[in-house]
Amino acid sequence: MQKNTNQKLQALNWDDLRYFLEVARTQRASAAAKRLGVDHTTVARRVRELEAVLGVILFDKSRAGGFTLTADGQRLLSHADTVETAVRSASEQFAGASQGLSGHVRVGSTEGFGCFFLSPQLARFTAANRDMSIDLLSVPHFISLSKREADMAITLERPERGQYVFTKLCDYQLRLYGTRAYFQNHKPVRSVADLQNHAFIDYVEDLAFSHELLYLKRTIPNARVNLCSTSVIAHYHATLQGTALAFLPCFMATPNPALVSVLPEEVVVTRHFWLSSREELRNLRRITSLWDYLRATAEANKSLLMGESSQMNYVDP
Template identity: 25%
Template sequence: MSSTSAIDWALYRSFLAVLDEGSLSGAARALGITQPTVGRHVEALEQALGLVLFTRSQTGLLATEAAASLRGHLQAMASTAASLEREALSHGGSAVKGVVRISCSDVIGVEVLPPTIVRLREAYPELRVELVLTDRVQDLLQREADIAVRMVEPTQGQLIARRIGAIEMGLFARRDYLERHGAPSDPTQLAGHSAIGYDTVVPYIRRLEQKLPGIRREAFSLRSDNALAQLALLRAGAGIGMCQVPLGLRDPALLRLLPEAVSVPLECWVTMHEDLRGSPRCRATFDALVEGLLAYVGG
């Protein structure tokens, strides 16, 4: 194997793009470079590593076992490189500027954070915000994001974490749905209604099932693992479903049901890596998110 000590990051970046896109042309479009350049990068990396990384097929390039085994390391390198670039661009004084990357769930990102981001950008117009909407707990230690809004308490010791409080989850339905089908007076009557819920059991769902033993996947007439899709169905009057209580109460078309019987707290935390505590862009964003979420939870 050739020495790998001086391999250009551009070769790795092209390799990862081919892994993700499945072809040289797709990788070239994603990177904004020419297809021959991507091909030369892959060939150079194969020579430097002494490995065959791809085999050709009718459907494109197929990653070899060796190539697939490198994907996790390359993704970590890409995250670190992006984090380094964001941090470097933010320096040059104490002004809040540069790019900050925030990770949060779909509902928080779409329904809760936009007003906070608007105020943040008005205060700091040189700040650029990247909003990553995912329910996956992104690894702040690998710098996949600068700041994360999480619904579980962080356990990594290198993270700064601020507990926002519990976002209550409750049952809601649109008023006209209840006019057509009636409102349940106790949880046992939910079985006679069109229920909106999940399709795949995840840790949050397991906690929900423990608190509400009658809740099971098979009980739902409408299933989706996308929380925004569930919320859209709820707002359309499709049935009864779970919703964040502060979100449901601000919609006059929705009515909360069985509040004493169905109330599930969902812990909310704002977190970032401790190495970013001195970054003006991250500190300002962290504080703004905390302020906005505290107002949301407090109603």
């Protein structure tokens, strides 16, 4: 941005930045309008006016990509996000503990954990806290807290750098699964050596977003793979067709009676989920409450996560 940007920023009000932030996060004027409770033409107009005040282009706009932040937009995002955090923190402090939770939280998660575990848990959390809304980003790639793609993230690996607060959320296990029908039609598996006679479903190795996902190659060298996908949910549904075996998280596979674990005491992988948040957000009430709730739900479901139970448990939000 130009040198006089700081002077221009001082002339802005919070309402200007609210419009900018919602468009930056949703990348669509229509989606931002829905969140703000206004018409999408109002959002587009306010963005144009903000760009005129600052004398820069904040978004590249296209039909396919929507509103994509420019380099100047990325720099403003950092300032606007800081202002939003300060405003909300002050609001929470003055509102006092007598008021219920409110506000919006965006949670990033691995795909399988988000869809099979977090979604039912968060549905109960939002039902109990009607003034809160949550975006659950269950995707087969990393969610970046530094780029403000989410307020909180559940990841396979611990954050190595950056201004984050983090904790180990839980351990979980993966085992090798096939359907009952599969084992009726294929050679029995009595030892690890017998697995050489079977086909497997695995990740696309060069597109795996974390080396933590490549457990088949490390656990069963030279395994014969006949189907690869970047999605663990695709692995799950492909396994249910009864044509091959796959490593699946126990919390996904154990509740389905059609799936049977293979050599569960010998072929097992233990991994961890990490919960993290940007440091400046951690003390916001809505972040703290959701953080504590997620830790409580993980604790209550140790048996499910470790493949010792097929029952999901719930805690009071």
